[in-house]
Amino acid sequence: MHGDWTTYLNELHQYMKKQERMIIDLEKRLFDLESATQKANSTTIEKIEYNFDQLKIERLDGTLHIGLSPSDLANIEDLGLPKNPASSSSQPPLSHQKLQTELSQYLQQNGAEFIRNMANHHNRAIDREYESVLIQDITKQLPERIVYYEQKALQENKNIADEQLHHYIATQIKHEIQQSLAKYMENE
Template sequence: MNGNEWSTYLYELQYCIMQQDEKIKLLEKRVDTLEKKATENKAPNIEKIEYKFDQLKIEHLAGTLHIGLSPSDLENIEELASQQTTPPNYPVPLKQQLTSELQQYLRETGPSQISNLAATYHKPIDESFQAMLLQDINNQLPSRISFYEQEALKQNHSRNHDQLHTFITDSIKNEINQSLQNYMQSSEKEGEDS
């Protein structure tokens, strides 16, 4: 190698070193920036949380369970109990009143009515089947009350509370009687067809 070649070689080597030095400085700046962001945005490390629902299961409860009260409220539980007053005597809503009255009507007249119809149509009915019939009718009372309430509004039978009450009660009692009679008649016809 002559002198000219050495100088060219050294010049190229110096140029490569300067480029690498610039890259190193640029990378150091990026690392510093990333470290700053990491320390600024350092979020707490949350490990995996496992819920074990069998821990929430209550096998046996001895004592009183107060729902909606914090432990500090429990200290004042005696005051809360003494501050409660009896509720005001509001009139029972019509639907509840009708349901109660019609359930009583079913309890009082239902068994004898079914027995009489069974005897008239020669249809033997045991007590469990009779109870099932009465329970079925009882389950339908709320929907039938709503139906006749709407009918009363359509037919203007609801001039006042008493008229509405009478219309709904009479309509449902008639429907119960008619339904039981139709059932016994259809059961008798099925027996004749067989």
């Protein structure tokens, strides 16, 4: 009788392993099919635009515009243009470069983990390549967001100290990144 139970449990274990391999294979095939379908459909779609409060998705491969209100979306093309054409060829101020470096490092260190946590929270599947695309898109927008928050801070308080200004801008952009990614995952 003891041998029968051992044989039965061994067969049951082998059957479960086989089922597990089949499930993994089916999940991979489903992912591959979804990817192939998305790629096949992307040739017929010229532009998809989702508007969620502060979020605009412009391309299927993950362009993410952080910190935009619906009224800002109408003027989205103007955001990247310098205000003063004469200074467009010059380097950004040192304070902007420092902030951009700090925020880029913040994204590199925390962005992927934050994206994964938000995806898990909203039961979304986000692969490493897509995480990287989202982080790159956000990083590209940092210069414009730094200028935006600098102008906003100076309008509210013209006598703000450089250190306070730096802290304000960094804090606002970090919050904006988290808020926009959370909204994106919620509505993806």
